[in-house]
Amino acid sequence: MAGTATKEQRPVKPDAATLDEWRQWLRMMVLIRRFEEKAGEAYSLGRIGGFCHLYIGQEAVAVGTISALRPEDYVISAYREHGQALARGMSSRSVMAELYGKATGCSGGKGGSMHLFDAGLHFMGGHGIVGGQIPLGAGFAFAAKYRGTDQVSLTFFGEAAANIGAFHETLNIAGLWKLPAVFVIENNGYGMGTSVQRSSAITDLFERAASYDMPGVVVDGQDVVAVRKAMDDAVRRARSDSSPTLLEVRTYRYVGHSMSDAAHGTYRTKDEVDEYQARDPILVLANRMREAGALDDAAMEAIEKDVMAEVEDALRFADESPEPEPESLWTDVYAPRPASRAESRDN
Amino acid sequence: MPTLTYRDALNQALREELQRDDNVFLMGEEVAEYNGAYKVSRGLLEEFGPRRIVDTPIAELGFAGIGVGSAMVGLRPVIEMMTWNFALLAIDQIVNAAAKIRYMSGGQFGCPIVFRGPGGAALQLGSQHSQAFESWYAHVPGLKVIAPATPADAKGLLKSAIRDDNPVIFMEGEMLYNTKGEVPEGEHVVPIGKADIKREGSDLTLICHSKTVSVALKAADQLGKEDIAAEVLDLRTIRPLDTDAILGSVAKTHRCVIVEEGWPYAGVGAQVAYTIQHEAFDELDAPIERVTGADVPMPYNRALEKAAKADPAKVVQAAKRALYLES
Secondary structure, eight states: HHHHHHHHSOOOSSSSHHHHHHHHHHHHHHHHHHHHHHHHHHHHTTOOOOOOOOTTTTTTHHHHHTTTOTTTEEEEEOOOOOOHHHHTTHHHHHHHHHTOHHHHHHTTEEEEOOOOBBTTTTTTOOOOOOTTTHHHHHHHHHHHHHHHHOOEEEEEEGGGGGGGGHHHHHHHHHHHTTTTTTEEEEEEEEEEOOOEEEEEEEEOGGGGGGGGOOOEEHHHHHHHHHHHHHHHHHHHHHHHHHOOEEEEEEOOOOOSTTTOOSSSSSSSSSHHHHHHTTTTTHHHHHHHHTTTOOHHOOOOHHHHHHHHHHHHHHHHHHSSSSSGGGGGGSSSSOOSSSTTTHHHOOO | OOOHHHHHHHHHHHHHHHHHHHEEEEETSSSSTTTOSTTTTTHHHHHHTTTTEEEEEEEEHHHHHHHHHHHHHHOEEEOOOOOOTTGGGIIIIIIIIIIIHHHHTTOOOOOEEEEEEEBBOSSOOOGOOOOOOHHHHTTTTOOOOOOOSSSSHHHHHHHHHHOSSSSEEEEEEEETTEEEOOOOOOOOOOOTTOOHHHHHHHHEEEEEEHHHHHHHHHHHHHHTTTTTTTEEEOOOESSSHHHHHHHHHHHHHHEEEEEEEEETOOOOOOHHHHHHHHSGGGGGGSOOOESSHHHOOOOSSSHHHHHOOOHHHHHHHHHHHTTTOOO
């Protein structure tokens, strides 16, 4: 009995391995923050075109969830996915170059901000139609189960996507077929300018899991340690029991929906933004580490310096990289050799 | 050579491809225990089991997207749409995901998937169950669109579609399932993108596909009685279009009528006519004629429905216009 109780309690002082992990998470969250700030600047300077949806404020969601995965697992997201791409291990260079539309970008300059892909890292894309990626995420889980691997599929979407048909159709099937999937509702409070309260008949969105025979879990998205704990549980269910989870992570974006949207003043107040910034995910983890004696001002400064060097390098790389070849307009529409697979089999 | 129905030819193609490659699976509404709404998948559950023959809830968008996701990671799904009318609910996954994944990802991901099911009008099913969507999908770069007319082509083209590394829209004729024809056994593969001359002639070309092939053949019979030799060119694949075959036939006959079940506006025939006038302007001895479904939602009433469909009489009339025999 006593043993069980001890096991479930968090150690008063985190062990060295935990602290090491926290240090990596902290660096990654700072990297995402600074990357996005610089991406915002580059957008204002006209170096990044189209739409650009920044992840500032939501860093703990990407880091806390993706860090729980193995390399062979799958990650898919919507169009606010720069942070998730970085958290999955894509280089700052390849992501920034894609935002710049350069040939060296992760999608060869054909995807842009909303369509970051990395086949090697099983980063299955940013997708631009709200909720459209949810069935695809279930498709990876279906394939894993079909092949009998123990891969897990992680699908991100915003809370507004929980109102679209694709969400309900997919979760019903995932629950029915027991797919090894984790569906993460990244609830930042607003779908563009419409609050959860104005868009959803029930605002505890994780409760929708009950309709689909899967656990529904809610977690504080500003605390990366809590996010990771909840994700560990969900991944275990998926990997060991082939059972899906709906995980609602409550977070907040400090910036507007996209670059054309002011941070506050129309659909939300400055006070509200300030209130969330007081519980900044980077601050929350940094404080936790300071309490454990694992971080001081000098160490924090070193992380900042290291990260800024990486982001500056990414900007330089993106800036200096070549444009895609004009002929690339016409490539990648169809497979290079139609029916090549059939031919190779037949031979 | 055995004679099979169009339905059984499709069934044979599915069975052979399922046997050949474990990555191939069939998913859709009523495909397994019910044996398919149109019985195309009859017996497949028994032979391959529920892992490979997968019944879904009525959730076209959901299972289409699950198919696309599984194809991105190397499976080769065949997604049955009970009819193409219902695929409108899934068109986001077909157009925004399947067709674009390769391009958006800079070539990192492919999507070897087949969406198949019946299209076109049947009999008195009304507006929402009687329409031809070939031109909708043919409009989209990244997709291939196939619409076979005969049992042999149905088998050979479905096998090609399943082996193709691209998303393929495979439109079966709802009125063709019971039609019969000789079908080669075993490895019979018809290449995608190749039209077929179903009847040779020298006076004009009737360009058609799917159900309108039989309409054109009947019209050609009638024209033959008046000593007019019509060539019947079955497109078989709508995208990529077999431009060489079309131009070759028109260079021989110098006149043509394009026949399709779909609506005229921005239809398949509009693209074919553009191609002919642009590539073979000097070969034409008369304006290109079109026979299409009437430009209205399909009515229920039997007589009105008949009036809305392309039929041999309309094709004969159009042919005579192209021959300057009638105005």
